[in-house]
Every structure is written in structure tokens, then in C-alpha cells.
Amino acid sequence: MASHRSSSKYLQAAQQLRDNPGQWEAYESTNSCCVLAGPGSGKTKTLVTKLARVLAEDVRTPRGVACITFSNEAARELSRRLRQLGMEQSPQLFVGTVHSFCLLHLLLPFGELAGLPLPFPLKIATENQAARIYKTAAEELRGVGQPTRKDEVDRYRRVNLDRDSKAWTQDPEMAALADAYEEALHKQGLIDFDDIVHYGQRLVNEHDWVLKAVRAKFPVLAVDEYQYLGGALDRIVRRLTVQGGVRLIAVGDVDQSVYGFTGANSELLADLSQLDGIQAIHLTVNYRSGTGIIEVAQRALGKDRGYKSSEPDRQASVQIHKCDEGLQHQAEYAMQTLIPAALASKAGRQLGDIAVLYRNRNVGDVAAIQAVTAGYPFVRIDNAAPYRKVPLTSWVEDCAIWCAGGWKISGPPLRDLQGRWRSFHGGLADRAARDAAARLTGFLWSHRGNGPALGFVEALKDELLGTLIDARGELADQAAHVNNMHKALQPEGVLAGTTKAQLGRRDGAPKQLNLLTLHSAKGTEYDVVIILGLDQGDFPSPNWFDNTLEKMEEARRLFYVGVTRARDEAHLMYSGFRKNQYGKIYRDGPSEFLNGLLP
Numbered sequence: 042m043a044s045h046r047s048s049s050k051y052l053q054a055a056q057q058l059r060d061n062p063g064q065w066e067a068y069e070s071t072n073s074c075c076v077l078a079g080p081g082s083g084k085t086k087t088l089v090t091k092l093a094r095v096l097a098e099d100v101r102t103p104r105g106v107a108c109i110t111f112s113n114e115a116a117r118e119l120s121r122r123l124r125q126l127g128m129e130q131s132p133q134l135f136v137g138t139v140h141s142f143c144l145l146h147l148l149l150p151f152g153e154l155a156g157l158p159l160p161f162p163l164k165i166a167t168e169n170q171a172a173r174i175y176k177t178a179a180e181e182l183r184g185v186g187q188p189t190r191k192d193e194v195d196r197y198r199r200v201n202l203d204r205d206s207k208a209w210t211q212d213p214e215m216a217a218l219a220d221a222y223e224e225a226l227h228k229q230g231l232i233d234f235d236d237i238v239h240y241g242q243r244l245v246n247e248h249d250w251v252l253k254a255v256r257a258k259f260p261v262l263a264v265d266e267y268q269y270l271g272g273a274l275d276r277i278v279r280r281l282t283v284q285g286g287v288r289l290i291a292v293g294d295v296d297q298s299v300y301g302f303t304g305a306n307s308e309l310l311a312d313l314s315q316l317d318g319i320q321a322i323h324l325t326v327n328y329r330s331g332t333g334i335i336e337v338a339q340r341a342l343g344k345d346r347g348y349k350s351s352e353p354d355r356q357a358s359v360q361i362h363k364c365d366e367g368l369q370h371q372a373e374y375a376m377q378t379l380i381p382a383a384l385a386s387k388a389g390r391q392l393g394d395i396a397v398l399y400r401n402r403n404v405g406d407v408a409a410i411q412a413v414t415a416g417y418p419f420v421r422i423d424n425a426a427p428y429r430k431v432p433l434t435s436w437v438e439d440c441a442i443w444c445a446g447g448w449k450i451s452g453p454p455l456r457d458l459q460g461r462w463r464s465f466h467g468g469l470a471d472r473a474a475r476d477a478a479a480r481l482t483g484f485l486w487s488h489r490g491n492g493p494a495l496g497f498v499e500a501l502k503d504e505l506l507g508t509l510i511d512a513r514g515e516l517a518d519q520a521a522h523v524n525n526m527h528k529a530l531q532p533e534g535v536l537a538g539t540t541k542a543q544l545g546r547r548d549g550a551p552k553q554l555n556l557l558t559l560h561s562a563k564g565t566e567y568d569v570v571i572i573l574g575l576d577q578g579d580f581p582s583p584n585w586f587d588n589t590l591e592k593m594e595e596a597r598r599l600f601y602v603g604v605t606r607a608r609d610e611a612h613l614m615y616s617g618f619r620k621n622q623y624g625k626i627y628r629d630g631p632s633e634f635l636n637g638l639l640p
């Protein structure tokens with residue numbers, strides 16, 4: 042038996058997998074495996090149950106398991122699900138993004154030793170610093186007002202990993218811009234997020250000793266939502282599993298690939314599943330949606346994948362609604378008519394069981410105004426948020442919840458907060474780790490009660506975070522997001538008056554309507570989903586028209602992700618026209634994604 046603090050809750054959870062041959066095969070597999078399956082098929086459920094088993098039965102302390110996913114929110118959701126099975130963040134269980142994996146487990150421990158050409162100690166540029174440095178470097182190279190956007194250059198750096206290859210110089214201007222930017226960044230003693238993954242990949246690929254060290258620490262590697270991750274992570278995964286003998290548990294769905302614009306490549310998942318020694322497992326039962334939704338969703342995707350509902354007789358529907366007066370009318374109809382009807386149609390259904398999804402924050406603004414008018418409390422996840430969810434801000438939120446009353450029900454557990462707190466300090470020796478945990482416990486204990494969040498965050502910064510951030514340059518970027526949180530809580534800020542309990546609120550809170558972008562909706566599920574703004578030219582949008590077939594397919598997959606979040610009802614809203622930012626009207630009809638959707 043392994044010596045991790047393990048719980049047998051996974052044994053109960055595993056019973057649910059027994060009746061599904063694919064899920065059970067993944068659960069029982071002792072080799073590397075890759076689960077490819079559609080929405081709601083239990084990929085994440087299988088992954089977390091399997092991980093809990095591996096931690097309890099296969100991996101002995103001090104070795105552990107690393108579980109990588111694509112965003113901080115996704116990592117938080119995975120941690121939450123693992124916690125339900127009794128597994129908490131600890132030195133033996135890493136759950137986080139590819140960036141934090143590369144930073145904490147590759148660059149910080151091995152980067153300097155391996156002689157990487159980066160400025161040490163590592164300090165990560167904030168978004169503003171990186172943007173300024175790029176602007177200056179690009180203007181020096183190509184003149185003031187040069188048009189190439191930083192995100193295009195970043196994408197180029199992400200997809201062309203070998204600087205000595207022909208691929209790197211296929212676009213000489215891009216390559217020159219990228220080189221000039223990186224040089225200027227490093228000269229200022231900074232690195233950026235793309236450096237972290239790029240050099241992480243190089244460490245694993247170019248140094249056998251790094252490979253061995255990683256395998257010694259993490260004999261098992263899990264990757265959720267593989268289709269969202271780019272070439273650098275794919276290289277790390279292949280090298281660790283194929284040459285390093287690390288056991289891989291990967292799950293994903295190529296049909297839900299919606300991050301091509303960031304350099305993600307869904308073909309990597311399909312290729313990975315074909316490798317020798319990797320057991321490919323396909324799941325076809327959808328446990329989330331009723332048949333009515335599954336059939337329409339496959340039509341929306343334009344592919345019949347043969348997915349079936351686990352409850353074929355359950356009522357589920359997709360409805361299309363036309364609101365003649367435009368986007369605001371759509372949002373108003375959703376709030377005033379659809380949501381009250383949805384709440385009334387099922388006993389016990391709450392606002393938290395409903396999500397309004399949209400393409401971008403502009404549509405989110407319209408939805409938010411109508412939600413306020415209707416008197417619905419809501420939680421909003423899009424770029425309009427006053428601060429970004431990164432590990433440090435998420436941890437501050439969870440500390441606030443704990444103090445506001447979470448300590449009574451161990452939600453979140455103090456041990457989890459301490460584990461994350463320790464991880465921000467990098468590798469701490471036992472004594473120092475105990476001291477850090479004790480300081481945190483003392484702080485939290487003395488701040489119990491649901492007071493204003495502003496004072497709490499100020500005290501946390503003064504008493505704990507300040508010293509940490511001064512000592513750990515790699516947290517500089519995340520510290521900037523904590524500062525944004527602090528600024529938003531000021532009397533003149535958008536979060537003025539927020540309490541500790543409210544600071545920690547998020548999607549999944551039962552009494553709050555969920556407003557979120559289609560991209561943020563990945564991995565979530567709701568009884569009722571309402572998608573706004575399905576007008577040709579808005580979604581797919583004009584930007585998508587410069588456009589390759591590939592980008593249109595990605596937009597279609599994004600639509601598919603939205604529809605497949607629904608358990609019982611999906612409502613698709615359009616007006617038949619769109620307005621540009623100057624108020625000019627284009628009557629291009631409903632989104633082409635609605636064509637032929639209903640029989």
C-alpha cells in the first residue's frame with residue numbers, strides 16, 4: 042500500500058465506472074492510456090477517479106503524480122473534484138497548468154543547472170511589462186506604428202519550437218520580431234509565459250538527467266483536455282512517456298478543440314493515441330445531456346459520432362428563439378421569460394443551474410445589464426473581470442472563503458490552502474514548510490468572520506504576501522493580478538463593498554446565475570444553457586472571415602462546446618441582424634451554425 046494520505050472514497054466513485062466498459066478499462070489499465078471521448082462522457086470523472094486510485098495504490102511517497110490542464114480555472118475544478126475523493130494538493134500531488142508545471146518542476150529546479158540562456162533568478166514579466174518591451178523592440182526593428190501584433194508573434198514562437206529549423210525562418214519578419222523581443226526581454230532580466238513552456242520543453246528534451254529527475258518525482262503524469270495544449274507540452278509528454286517510461290493518463294476530445302488561435306493543435310491528441318504502448322480508449326455514452334440535445338449538438342458539429350444518452354428517455358430540448366429588436370432584446374427575453382420559465386419547470390432548480398453563454402465580453406456587458414434589471418445575482422467569467430484568476434488570486438479567494446465561514450465545514454480544507462501556500466515558496470525544507478504553514482494558519486484564524494474583503498486582502502498582502510513576492514521573482518506576474526484585485530476592492534473600484542464570502546464566489550454557486558464566455562464554459566455543465574448573439578457576422582464573427590476553413594471549423598466547435606454544456610434545455614438566440622461599433626446595421630440573417638439544426 043502506498044504511504045500517501047489516501048482516502049478510500051475513490052473506491053465508491055469507481056463503482057459508478059463499472060457499468061461503462063470504456064471507463065472501467067481506463068480505471069483498470071496499468072499502462073499509459075489515452076481516453077478520447079465526446080462531451081459529458083465522463084472523461085474528467087474517469088481521470089480523477091483513476092488518479093485517486095494511482096495515488097492510493099501505486100505511487101509511494103515521496104514520489105507523486107502531476108496532473109496538467111490548460112487553465113487555472115480548469116485546474117481549480119480538477120482540484121475540487123480530487124478533493125471530493127479525499128485528495129488534496131501536496132508535494133505528492135501537483136495539479137496545475139502547463140505553465141506552472143514547467144516553472145515549478147522544470148525551470149526553477151533545473152534551469153540554471155542546465156545552463157539555460159535565461160536571466161536567473163527567474164522573474165516573470167507582467168503583461169504590461171511584456172507589452173511595453175515588445176512595442177519598443179518591434180518599433181526599433183520595423184519603425185513606429187508597425188502593425189504586427191504581439192499575440193501573433195507569441196503564437197509564432199509557440200508553434201515553431203525549433204529555432205534552428207527551416208520552420209522558424211519560414212516567415213523571416215516574424216522570426217526577427219520574436220528574436221528582438223526575446224533579446225530585449227531577457228536583457229531586462231525578465232522572461233515571459235512562452236519562455237516558460239519553451240524552455241521547459243527544451244530541458245526535458247535536451248537533458249537526460251532532467252528526464253530521470255522528473256520521472257523520479259512523478260512516475261505518473263495525467264493530462265486533462267489534451268486538445269487545448271500545444272506542441273511544447275506534447276513534446277514533454279512524449280519524451281517523458283516514450284523515452285522516460287513515465288506512465289501517462291491523458292484525456293481529451295478533438296471535437297472540442299477551440300484554442301487553435303493560441304497555437305493548440307488537436308491533431309496531437311489523435312497522434313498520441315496511436316503511439317505504441319498507449320492504450321487508446323473511446324467512450325460513447327453521454328451522462329450529461331438528454332437525447333434531444335445530443336442529436337442537435339452532433340448536427341451542429343456536422344459529424345455523427347454515434348454518441349448516446351445514458352438516459353435515452355429523459356426529456357431534453359433545443360429551442361431557437363428570434364428576438365426582432367437585436368441583442369439587447371435577446372438578453373431581455375432570456376432574463377424575463379426563459380429564466381423564470383426554466384426555474385419554474387423543475388422543482389429545486391436554482392439560478393446556479395442556468396448559464397448564459399456568449400462569444401465575448403461586449404455581449405457579456407449586455408447580458409449583465411439585463412441580469413441586474415431582472416434582479417438576478419450573477420457571477421461573470423470573461424475578460425471584463427477586474428482581475429485574472431491565477432493560482433495566487435484563486436488562493437486568496439479560497440482563503441477569504443475559509444475565513445468567512447468555510448473553516449466550520451472544512452470547505453476549502455485548511456490543509457489544501459497550506460499545500461498551495463507552500464508551493465508558492467518553491468521547494469521548502471520540512472522545518473521551513475512547517476513554519477510557513479503555521480504563519481498562514483495564525484493569520485487565517487485571526488481573520489475569521491465575514492468582514493469586508495478589502496481589509497482582509499490588505500492584511501494578507503502586508504503580513505504574508507509581501508515577503509513572499511519579494512523573495513520569489515517568478516510570482517511577479519501573479520502579484521500584479523493580486524494588486525488588480527486589491528485596486529478593484531478600493532472604495533472607488535468595481536468591487537467596492539465586497540465581503541470575504543463574495544470575493545470567493547464563482548461559477549457553481551447555487552444562487553447565482555452564470556454569465557460566461559463560450560471559451561470559459563468548457564468543462565462546465567448546467568441544466569439550462571442560453572446562448573446569445575447567434576447572428577451571422579457576430580458568431581461566426583467578422584474576424585473569422587479573414588478566414589480559413591480551419592478557423593470557421595474552430596468557431597463551429599466552439600458553438601458545439603456551448604450546446605453540449607446543457608443537461609435539459611438549450612436555448613439559441615438570434616435577431617437576424619447585427620450592429621457594428623458605430624451602430625451600422627448588417628442584415629445577414631441568423632448564424633450559419635443554426636442552419637438545418639432543428640428537423
Ligand SMILES: Nc1ncnc2c1ncn2[C@@H]1O[C@H](COP(=O)(O)OP(=O)(O)OP(=O)(O)O)[C@@H](O)[C@H]1O
Binds near residue numbers: 083
Ligand atoms: N459512469 C458514470 N455514471 C454516472 N454519471 C457519470 C458517469 N460518468 C460521468 N458521469 C457524469 O457525467 C457528467 C459529465 O462528466 P465529466 O464532466 O467527467 O465529462 P467530460 O467528458 O469531462 O465532459 P466535457 O468534455 O463535456 O467537459 C458529470 O455529471 C459526471 O458526474
